Amino acid sequence: MADATVYNNLIGGEWVPSKSGKTFTSYNPANTSDIIGIFQDSNGDDIDAAVAAAKAAYARWRLVPAPKRAEILFRAAQLLTERKEQYAREMTREMGKVLEETRGDVQEAIDMAYFMAGEGRRMYGQTTPSEMPNKFQMSVRQPLGVCGIITPWNFPMAIPSWKLLPALIVGNTAVIKPAEDTPLSTFNFVQTLMDAGLPPGVVNIVTGYGPTAGEPLVRHPDVPVISFTGSVETGRHVATVGAQYLKHVALEMGGKNPIIVMEDANLELALNGILWGAFGTTGQRCTATSRVIAHRNVAEELTNRLAERAIQVQVGDGLESGMQMGPVINQQQLETINGYVQVGQQEGARLVTGGQRLREGSHAQGYFFAPTIFADVQRTMRIAQEEIFGPVVSIIPVDSFAEAIDVANDVPYGLSASIYTQDVNRAFVAMRDLYTGIVYINAPTIGAEVHLPFGGTKATGNGHRESGTATLDVFSEWKSIYIDYSGSLQRAQIDNAE
Ligand code: NAP
Numbered sequence: 001m002a003d004a005t006v007y008n009n010l011i012g013g014e015w016v017p018s019k020s021g022k023t024f025t026s027y028n029p030a031n032t033s034d035i036i037g038i039f040q041d042s043n044g045d046d047i048d049a050a051v052a053a054a055k056a057a058y059a060r061w062r063l064v065p066a067p068k069r070a071e072i073l074f075r076a077a078q079l080l081t082e083r084k085e086q087y088a089r090e091m092t093r094e095m096g097k098v099l100e101e102t103r104g105d106v107q108e109a110i111d112m113a114y115f116m117a118g119e120g121r122r123m124y125g126q127t128t129p130s131e132m133p134n135k136f137q138m139s140v141r142q143p144l145g146v147c148g149i150i151t152p153w154n155f156p157m158a159i160p161s162w163k164l165l166p167a168l169i170v171g172n173t174a175v176i177k178p179a180e181d182t183p184l185s186t187f188n189f190v191q192t193l194m195d196a197g198l199p200p201g202v203v204n205i206v207t208g209y210g211p212t213a214g215e216p217l218v219r220h221p222d223v224p225v226i227s228f229t230g231s232v233e234t235g236r237h238v239a240t241v242g243a244q245y246l247k248h249v250a251l252e253m254g255g256k257n258p259i260i261v262m263e264d265a266n267l268e269l270a271l272n273g274i275l276w277g278a279f280g281t282t283g284q285r286c287t288a289t290s291r292v293i294a295h296r297n298v299a300e301e302l303t304n305r306l307a308e309r310a311i312q313v314q315v316g317d318g319l320e321s322g323m324q325m326g327p328v329i330n331q332q333q334l335e336t337i338n339g340y341v342q343v344g345q346q347e348g349a350r351l352v353t354g355g356q357r358l359r360e361g362s363h364a365q366g367y368f369f370a371p372t373i374f375a376d377v378q379r380t381m382r383i384a385q386e387e388i389f390g391p392v393v394s395i396i397p398v399d400s401f402a403e404a405i406d407v408a409n410d411v412p413y414g415l416s417a418s419i420y421t422q423d424v425n426r427a428f429v430a431m432r433d434l435y436t437g438i439v440y441i442n443a444p445t446i447g448a449e450v451h452l453p454f455g456g457t458k459a460t461g462n463g464h465r466e467s468g469t470a471t472l473d474v475f476s477e478w479k480s481i482y483i484d485y486s487g488s489l490q491r492a493q494i495d496n497a498e
Pocket of ligand 1: 150151152153154155177178179180181208209210211213214215218229230231232233234235237238252253254255285286287387389415455460
């Protein structure tokens with residue numbers, strides 16, 4: 001403990017300790033004796049200081065031409081590319097997912113930086129003809145001010161990048177409160193932005209716990225927009241608090257994402273997709289495949305082949321070569337997953353494989369859970385309805401394509417859905433009728449790219465989208481501008497009326 005690095009908050013370009021005088025320790029979930037660092041357990045006073053710094057920086061940053069802001073983002077993308085391996089390794093230590101996936105997480109931040117840098121030279125508005133002579137009109141995006149950013153632990157660099165980069169390119173400044181389980185990757189990301197030339201105070205980091213460090217940000221009167229990713233429970237609370245201040249609140253929350261496997265599917269392809277979708281990131285993705293809706297003609301074969309493959313998944317420390325699945329994030333998550341396994345058995349689902357914590361050998365040092373498959377699951381069971389956020393997948397047999405679509409949509413969430421079929425007509429009906437923000441055909445429920453909108457329907461969100469150009473709508477407001485060069489008073493809807 002004596003050797004552990006102490007990380008301070010970043011406020012106005014300075015690294016400063018919390019005014020609370022308190023800290024917390026972050027551990028490697030694959031080996032809990034490995035300390036990642038000691039971070040500030042911040043409070044409302046720290047948030048006040050960070051918001052003040054962001055507000056002061058906003059006065060200058062909003063006037064920097066967007067193509068110049070873009071050059072900083074572009075340089076950050078280049079620096080991230082150089083640092084990718086180091087940051088990926090630190091991320092695996094910090095949150096557990098295997099190195100191949102943490103490289104992907106950093107890559108997503110790189111992609112987003114290049115994409116948003118491009119927006120610095122686009123950021124299109126509209127021009128439209130006026131109904132009056134000698135009058136010009138257009139719309140432009142304007143920044144909002146200080147953005148409050150609250151992020152989860154499962155994509156500790158990608159998600160901060162999805163939020164910070166569009167906020168910055170539009171001309172906002174920000175205060176970010178990362179998840180307490182994964183602050184280091186946010187530090188790495190923001191340090192890179194500063195090394196690329198981001199001025200002091202434009203991005204500020206305040207670490208700590210949700211209720212003590214996150215909530216003061218949501219309540220702060222000088223923060224007009226909150227961008228939140230996390231659980232439905234917290235998101236609903238954040239939206240409720242934000243509503244009292246009439247804030248813009250953009251929420252990205254959970255999922256209960258299905259893969260439909262029709263009787264005509266390429267089963268080998270579907271198996272590969274299910275394994276990646278369900279057990280990638282140890283099932284801790286908002287887009288993880290947690291339901292397989294299988295046509296009854298293939299359900300048994302699919303279940304047996306999936307079980308054979310699941311027991312071969314290499315589970316262990318994500319820094320070791322050959323590992324395919326790392327630990328879950330913490331003890332609490334382990335208990336949640338374990339609880340759902342018991343619920344599934346009590347409800348009458350058939351536990352095909354897994355279902356227990358792994359404790360042998362090096363597994364004893366961390367939070368490892370076996371890849372778990374339930375078969376004969378009914379659509380109404382809790383394990384088929386609630387987000388588990390772990391390596392647990394439920395196979396639900398159905399008798400028809402229509403029933404498959406109906407079951408897919410019959411959950412409170414609507415993030416991602418997928419269908420494996422060779423029938424182009426069914427594929428198009430699925431694209432139309434699956435009520436989710438993302439649909440995949442013959443690919444698993446994970447695999448989004450940064451230049452299309454990302455987000456979901458129903459309890460997954462509140463109508464906003466991240467990524468793509470759609471995310472600019474979260475971090476800007478439209479201003480419509482009318483320029484009358486006629487030299488006389490022209491009254492719209494009156495002077496040109498018949
Ligand atoms: P969480 O517990 O809701 O936490 C999310 C963030 O909110 C954390 O930084 C947390 O701080 C903070 N927080 C907690 N209480 C708060 C409060 N009262 N006021 C302000 N902030 C508060 O979620 P999580 O466990 O980190 O992440 C898992 C969830 O995120 C899953 O449901 C997953 O589906 C969802 N997710 C969604 C997407 C998407 O794009 N749709 C992407 C990834 C993850 P602490 O760190 O102290 O808890």
